[in-house]
Amino acid sequence: MPQVLSINNEQLTAYLQDHVDGFKGPITLEKFAGGQSNPTFKVSAKSGVYVLRRQPSGKLLKSAHAVDREYRVLNALKDSDVPVAKVFHLCEDISVIGSMFYLMEYCDGAVYWSASLAEIDSNERRSAMYNEMNRVLAALHSVDVDGVGLSDYGKAGNYFERQLTRWTSQYRLTELKKISAMDQLSQWLEDNLPEDDGRVCLVHGDFRLDNMMFAKDKPQVIALLDWELSTLGHPYADLAYQCMQLRMPAGMGSIDGLKDIDRGSLGIPTEQEYVDLYCQRMGIERIENWGFYLAFSFFRLAAIAQGVAKRAAEGNASNEHANKVGAFVEPLAQMALQVVTQEK
Known part of the structure; x- marks a missing residue:
């Protein structure tokens, strides 16, 4: 993982335990494939499995990588007919991991990368x-x-x-x-x-x-x-x-x-x-x-x-x-x- 995307696990764990109800460490992080714009990680903790999405480090274009907007819309749609993951917390303090991020639930499903759905046999x-x-x-x-x-x-x-x-x-x-x-x-x-x-x-x-x-x-x-x-x-x-x-x-x-x-x-x-x-x-x-x-x-x-x-x-x-x-x-x-x- 490039240094600009590194995360201090202990510091992140301490922050999440203070700000997310029921969250307990220690944690391990695994970066998902894809997510070129906003790096996305699987967070495995003692209290369960979560997903963290963060802004990339470095100089960013104005209005790009708006993870705060993502958090807002996901929270707004939680009771709608649009299926979305539950969000737990938005962190705007960049000192925690170096950029803004939010934490949401881990959904155990399948993502398909080929529009032909070659993995499907029917x-x-x-x-x-x-x-x-x-x-x-x-x-x-x-x-x-x-x-x-x-x-x-x-x-x-x-x-x-x-x-x-x-x-x-x-x-x-x-x-x-x-x-x-x-x-x-x-x-x-x-x-x-x-x-x-x-x-x-x-x-x-x-x-x-x-x-x-x-x-x-x-x-x-x-x-x-x-x-x-x-x-x-x-x-x-x-x-x-x-x-x-x-x-x-x-x-x-x-x-x-x-x-x-x-x-x-x-x-x-x-x-x-x-x-x-x-x-x-x-x-x-x-x-x-x-x-x-x-x-x-x-x-x-x-x-x-x-x-x-x-x-x-x-x-x-x-x-x-x-x-x-x-x-x-x-x-x-x-x-x-x-x-x-x-x-x-």
Whole structure:
């Protein structure tokens, strides 16, 4: 483990025993795979098993790695129809382990990294799992944000306009070299921004298969994970982001998409079937400007990948594969430009 991510177990144990009811040490820590943005650890203690998510050490971009926002939204959703892990404590004192962190329950389930669900031997089970993901997405977008205390969790106005400004800015701040496709894509998105239709809901920001924990014995999501990018925004952002990921080829970083795979042979719905099912659940007739939402999703993911690459170059990335992520920025932009052409 790199020194910038090291944790003093004794100091952490003493802090948690003072601030979390029933917590008892000693503890051992094990870092989970993934979690490039916010390092995540399994905490095995005398009192049970927990999960700790922390900000990375080093210089951080403003508004990035917002584990305090993660804690807030998880706590707000504890009694909702959205499956989330129970949170116990947020520590904003960086002297404890070197950065802000929060502690939550450990959910004993299964996380799947391949969108083809190759580990599942039943088409019926795969179909049910995709239906369950769709159900969770609709449940998330149906949350009464006023009722759960999240009415101020995001800004008012055109969500995609704000997001385009944000991710363009973050991309420029982390840019390691000029990439023509990213410049073209950024300009196209700016020129083709849809009018605001007034839809606002709680959005996850990174809604995808490997951010969901399923029960081991049935096609049920028991916890939606990694809420760092959640905010109030437009529901199509989450839907397009998930569909975008499924359009990607297998073996592209931690994301294993379905490009060139016959979905029907696996019991997995087509993109149109998945979108139609979501629209049915949400009472939406049809989605206009679908090409824009997909292209924006590619751009946003490319900007996120560029940020990971920048942190890796500075020695602050939390995942050993982070150095490779920068190579995906240009291919992602190229895929977005293909979407723009196809969806015209």
